[in-house]
Amino acid sequence: MNEFDYKTLLEKRWRHKVTAAEEASVRAWLAQHPESRADWDLETQLSEALEKLPDAPVPSNFTARVLQAIEREESAPRPSPSRTPWFLRFLMPRIAVAIVAVGIFVVYHEHTAVTARRAEAVQGVKVVSGVSSLPGPEILQDFDTIRQLPASTGPDKELIALMK
């Protein structure tokens, strides 16, 4: 017998009495391992004490009372079935699913639009940041004169001919 066998018998003793042969082998093992003797004795005494615990008293009419309780429950009025029309009971879950689906679509659509607007803004910032320098204000000194020139005037062909 080894320690594993001893533990196995100890577990068996939790529930049942060990046989005479098992008891003898335990005693032989305990003779070699006296440190475990007190524990075995205590386990045995606890098992015996638990086995001897008296039963809780059961009223003599217990079974009759159980049957009466069942009878009472069976004769009790059952909750009336739902008065919701059948087509509503049929449609309700489908409507609920549809509402949830529409909700999900709206949230998704809104999210996509916000993402696109953000991407656009980012692109604009990129373009502006790409311009290295802007021309100075002196470039606009003839702005008013140029603006007052008639828009439909074509090229001065006479002047071009003279210059040639």
Next chain:
Amino acid sequence: MSSNLDPDAALMLRVKQGDTAAFTELVEKYKQPVMNLAYRTLRDMTEAEDLAQNVFVQVYKSAARYKSTAKFSTWLFTIARNLCLNEIRRRSRHPAESLDATHPEQDDQPLQQYEDKKTFSPPESLLQGELARQIDGALADLPENQRSAILLCRQDELSYEEIAEALGCSVSATKSLIHRGRETLKQRLKAYLRTGEGKKEN
């Protein structure tokens, strides 16, 4: 087909078909172990009776859902333990003064003494001696899962696998619960076990 069937499962199949005699047979067979579990969990005889009664009502009402592949006693004790847990939870939500609660200065005296008008004897008078009383007290102080494991362990017809199923945990976890519970009991009852009635038998 049913030759290899657990006799209790065979009775339950009859109960499914509305056979009250088969149900009565099952109640007669299991009322004592269910009462033991209920009483040692709740420590109140009236509540234990109500709970045990409710266990069998549940069994009857759930008969249609019972599968004969499951062992009846495992199924029964699972229902019993679940109802005990519900009652423990209900008590913790609505604590009430228990007639069994002990007096703060006199550990062995109940807070109040009431005349027992029931036809059967009160549980205290049935407990044989100081050791049994101490064991009951020590069991009551154990965590619920350790106590249930130890009490179900007393049911010969339940294997460790079936106890584990009723407790909703693995076999190794069940053995660990029993071991820890017994260690606590041994520590608490050491003096009584060595000098008490347990010793006399050796």
